[in-house]
Amino acid sequence: MDVIKQFNNAIAYIENNLCGEIDTNKIAEIALCPYDKFKRFFSYMTNMSVSEYIRKRRLTLAAYELLKDQEKIIDLAVKYGYSNADSFTRAFAKQHGILPTEVSSDTSLKVYPPVSFYVAIKGASELNFKIVDMDEVKLKGISKQFIGKAADRFEQEHIMWSNQHDDVQNQVCKTVEGVWYGIWNNGIYSIAKKANEIDDNPSLASITIPSGKYAVFSTDFGGFAGDVLPKLREQIFDCWLPDSGYTQTDDYEIEVYYLYPKSEKYKRHYEMWLPIDMSLR
Incomplete structure (x- = not known):
């Protein structure tokens, strides 16, 4: 070595x-x-x-x-x-x-961590990100307490999303196509959609993504969330955060799923949103 x-x-x-x-x-x-x-x-x-x-x-x-x-x-x-x-x-x-x-602050840049x-x-691999001042987003969804740290959550996420296990996605909305949110908030993980895009369902909880400054990271088109999101998160936390000088403001991470499996105009891809401090260290 x-x-x-x-x-x-x-x-x-x-x-x-x-x-x-x-x-x-x-x-x-x-x-x-x-x-x-x-x-x-x-x-x-x-x-x-x-x-x-x-x-x-x-x-x-x-x-x-x-x-x-x-x-x-x-x-x-x-x-x-x-x-x-x-x-x-x-x-x-x-x-x-x-x-x-x-x-x-809201332009997309291609940065290369050391x-x-x-x-x-x-x-040393391309990472697409931009800094965005986000407005509050109102969602409806289902939440579950997870065990472990944010980096270890993806296997538990798979169980929540899978139609062979918890099938939470189907409980939130029968229509798969569209934009979905997976939210990690200090140990609680939620699967949700925008409140105005789903039928009224009293069993769903109201979830709010707070307004603020977020670093937004995008994947390429295609791929499956269970493969690409853990890799993207590792690159963000192991390489981008230490190099950029920004700090994460809370144990709060947002996954955005753009699920358009059969669309020519829109293609499946994913984002991760990270709340960050407004000033550089």
Whole structure:
């Protein structure tokens, strides 16, 4: 495992110098191997080159700064190693899909958390997120006390959602297609839909998603919730939160299920909403 430690030390050197010059000889010195060998290992493990990783990390940090302070474009260009504002703007737009001047709290950004080498690799994969000021959402649904922490809830969720077990979804609404909510609130998990989208049912509890600032993370189209949501949550908590500087305000997480299995216009995908502190640490 000394090799893993040395390579992580090399990554730490890269992270500490994203705003300055990164010396490939220094990377080789820290990793205790030729730089070509480090590059091959890095590319094999992450499916991207070292230079691509550095570029994506710099543009990730630049996006965070624009969200926080609305820095001048030329200042960010210089800070992250671009020769002029135009080249920075082109690179930023290629990664994030928008111009730096278009960044606001509710725009979607493509950020790359820092990589770390373990037995498994975390980070260095695309993560779609945006910061949204959310209005209050009124829902109706069914809640259940879960055992354990938020990260361990997904097996219990499966039992609630499954039509072979609790079949809570069918108890809430007979129509599967549409937008559904799975809400973790300090150990209580709820399956719900918007109150105005379901028939009046006195057995359903009223559930309110409070207004506030949320980080919203989106999955790709397709896939099944039981596979993609645990992976998305792991990426958020292991990589994005420590890197972004935001803090979760409560033990409260929202899963949003966009269930359109037969629709051409709308496709099945999922989101996770996390309440966050309004200021960066």
